[in-house]
Amino acid sequence: MANKKKRHRVLPGFGLSIGYTLIYLSLMVLIPIAFLFLKASTISLAEFWETVTDERVVASYKLTIYTSFIAALINAVFGTLIAWVLVRYDFYGKRIIDALVDLPFALPTAVAGIALTTIYAPNGWIGKYFEAMGIKVAYTPLGIMVALTFIGLPFVVRSVQPVLHDLDRQYEEAASTLGASGSQIFVKIILPAIFPAILTGFALAFARALGEYGSVVFISGNMPMKTEIVPLLIITKLEQFNYAGAAAIAVVMLVFSFVLLFLINFWQWKTTKKYQMN
Amino acid sequence: MGITIKDVSKAFGNFPAVKEVNLEIPTGDFVALLGPSGSGKTTLLRLIAGLEGLDSGGIFFNDKDYTYKTIKERNVGFVFQNYALFKHMTIFENVAFGLKVRPRKTRPSKKEIAEKVNELLKLVQLEQLANRYPSQLSGGQRQRIALARALAVEPEVLLLDEPFGALDAKVRQELRHWLREIHQRLNITTIFVTHDQEEALEMADTVVVMNQGKIEQIGSPEEVYQKPANAFVYSFLGRVNEFRDYEGSDAISYIRPHEIALRKFSQGNSILSEVSHIHIIGSTVRIELRRQDTGVLFESEMSIEQYHNLGPVKRGDILFAEFKNIVVFDSISENKKTHEAKMGIRNTLKSKLI
Numbered sequence: 001m002a003n004k005k006k007r008h009r010v011l012p013g014f015g016l017s018i019g020y021t022l023i024y025l026s027l028m029v030l031i032p033i034a035f036l037f038l039k040a041s042t043i044s045l046a047e048f049w050e051t052v053t054d055e056r057v058v059a060s061y062k063l064t065i066y067t068s069f070i071a072a073l074i075n076a077v078f079g080t081l082i083a084w085v086l087v088r089y090d091f092y093g094k095r096i097i098d099a100l101v102d103l104p105f106a107l108p109t110a111v112a113g114i115a116l117t118t119i120y121a122p123n124g125w126i127g128k129y130f131e132a133m134g135i136k137v138a139y140t141p142l143g144i145m146v147a148l149t150f151i152g153l154p155f156v157v158r159s160v161q162p163v164l165h166d167l168d169r170q171y172e173e174a175a176s177t178l179g180a181s182g183s184q185i186f187v188k189i190i191l192p193a194i195f196p197a198i199l200t201g202f203a204l205a206f207a208r209a210l211g212e213y214g215s216v217v218f219i220s221g222n223m224p225m226k227t228e229i230v231p232l233l234i235i236t237k238l239e240q241f242n243y244a245g246a247a248a249i250a251v252v253m254l255v256f257s258f259v260l261l262f263l264i265n266f267w268q269w270k271t272t273k274k275y276q277m278n
Numbered sequence: 279m280g281i282t283i284k285d286v287s288k289a290f291g292n293f294p295a296v297k298e299v300n301l302e303i304p305t306g307d308f309v310a311l312l313g314p315s316g317s318g319k320t321t322l323l324r325l326i327a328g329l330e331g332l333d334s335g336g337i338f339f340n341d342k343d344y345t346y347k348t349i350k351e352r353n354v355g356f357v358f359q360n361y362a363l364f365k366h367m368t369i370f371e372n373v374a375f376g377l378k379v380r381p382r383k384t385r386p387s388k389k390e391i392a393e394k395v396n397e398l399l400k401l402v403q404l405e406q407l408a409n410r411y412p413s414q415l416s417g418g419q420r421q422r423i424a425l426a427r428a429l430a431v432e433p434e435v436l437l438l439d440e441p442f443g444a445l446d447a448k449v450r451q452e453l454r455h456w457l458r459e460i461h462q463r464l465n466i467t468t469i470f471v472t473h474d475q476e477e478a479l480e481m482a483d484t485v486v487v488m489n490q491g492k493i494e495q496i497g498s499p500e501e502v503y504q505k506p507a508n509a510f511v512y513s514f515l516g517r518v519n520e521f522r523d524y525e526g527s528d529a530i531s532y533i534r535p536h537e538i539a540l541r542k543f544s545q546g547n548s549i550l551s552e553v554s555h556i557h558i559i560g561s562t563v564r565i566e567l568r569r570q571d572t573g574v575l576f577e578s579e580m581s582i583e584q585y586h587n588l589g590p591v592k593r594g595d596i597l598f599a600e601f602k603n604i605v606v607f608d609s610i611s612e613n614k615k616t617h618e619a620k621m622g623i624r625n626t627l628k629s630k631l632i
């Protein structure tokens with residue numbers, strides 16, 4: 001039976017706060033995006049199709065998604081590792097490392113891009129060793145991944161860290177009294193508990209990488225068909241005053257990102273839901 | 279499996295949690311580690327399980343040195359205070375965990391695991407909950423599943439940390455009987471930690487009373503209650519009245535409330551006392567009185583029948599109190615204890631009286 005009685009809330013003002021939320025989201029997110037769609041619709045469907053299926057554009061879509069995915073994956077693994085080290089161990093300089101994690105957020109991306117290019121260029125500090133092994137980092141998709149890994153680093157660390165911190169050691173102790181080995185405890189007990197957080201961090205890092213421009217343009221070399229990312233193509237179109245074309249490319253990217261993030265969130269919701277009811 | 283604990287010490291930083299403890303537990307015994315919080319009872323349990331490393335001393339299982347064996351090698355079943363059931367696994371998966379993580383050579387087949395789990399779920403009377411998640415269970419059910427999970431690995435020692443601490447009184451009572459039954463059926467050496475003297479006296483074959491990292495007394499429930507080794511054991515195991523010969527005196531005599539008889543007329547050696555409060559708690563009655571000679575408050579306890587036999591009593595009445603079993607502990611051995619410890623005891627006694 002439905003309970004008609006109003007539930008008591010600690011803080012009043014649901015009407016006011018939901019209204020504010022909707023207006024805020026509309027002004028900051030929905031209206032600009034709607035305008036993007038509006039701009040893209042100023043060209044005919046045929047023109048739209050021609051723009052977004054252009055060979056060069058398709059290659060940039062593939063490159064952007066592929067490099068962003070790999071970068072987010074790398075961050076998911078090593079971000080979790082960093083979070084683990086920061087939560088589970090005490091060592092000298094821990095606070096400094098903790099603060100370093102946020103640096104990719106604070107640093108202007110162009111600065112990061114120039115720095116990474118200098119280091120990973122064929123004659124750079126690190127790049128020369130790779131060059132000796134016959135691996136080119138700067139001006140290749142690999143370089144793009146390096147830049148995207150750099151800017152996405154804090155997301156996984158910062159989403160996993162608090163969850164790992166709150167994880168009760170009793171579960172690990174219980175598993176060890178039942179005869180589980182260290183790796184079994186990590187895979188069967190710890191990983192399931194922090195997996196939703198890793199997924200969140202992965203989704204954030206991936207989304208950030210898809211839209212990244214500043215740090216990539218320097219290290220990628222921007223060779224058409226090879227190392228040209230979507231945001232760069234959009235800028236190129238804008239510089240040619242082809243606003244509708246730029247909007248068209250952006251719309252495809254936007255829809256793709258939205259679907260992907262929605263799927264990741266759905267997956268995360270599913271994994272969390274089943275054992276966290278009540 | 280018999281357990282021998284020899285001169286075991288463990289400190290956390292500067293805090294000595296367990297101090298040179300010696301304990302011998304025969305196979306199949308049902309032992310309660312009883313003590314107030316901070317007495318080292320849980321630390322001792324965790325040392326036996328291997329969840330903590332000891333600073334000095336040795337732990338022997340059936341006279342074999344287990345001091346530096348890993349948790350895995352000890353083959354103990356451990357039930358945690360908050361159950362520590364794996365939230366992302368069903369009840370079935372929780373109970374099966376210990377069997378599934380075995381190396382392939384010794385791991386039973388899927389069918390054998392299922393049989394074993396179902397058998398254990400039947401033992402704890404929860405076979406219908408196999409596919410639920412821990413969040414869907416009540417506290418008492420979770421506790422039983424935690425026990426089933428610990429028993430799945432066929433441990434030779436069962437260790438329980440405050441097993442009923444988080445449950446309400448009625449469920450706790452049921453589970454106490456049930457755990458005793460399980461122990462009788464399986465006859466595994468069982469050690470449980472509790473701060474509840476009633477629980478310890480009711481369930482255990484052997485009660486180990488601990489205080490400040492040391493064992494105060496080891497004995498059967500009857501022994502520790504009837505023949506307490508010192509003032510701490512005496513006062514920890516039940517309600518007490520404390521009397522001092524004079525203010526600030528070190529000589530303290532103790533008496534349990536049910537050992538004070540109240541009458542309306544003088545008989546033998548009795549003390550005039552004024553009734554200050556009457557509490558009727560179900561079948562027992564507690565009467566607070568004030569001694570007319572010293573003005574000290576004390577408490578008398580009797581059954582409701584005895585209360586009715588006494589005749590109508592109200593606040594302000596003067597009764598004759600006969601102290602039937604005054605206990606005085608050797609003040610020399612008492613003096614060995616630190617001043618702080620004694621103060622602690624006194625404070626708890628006082629609070630029990632007021």
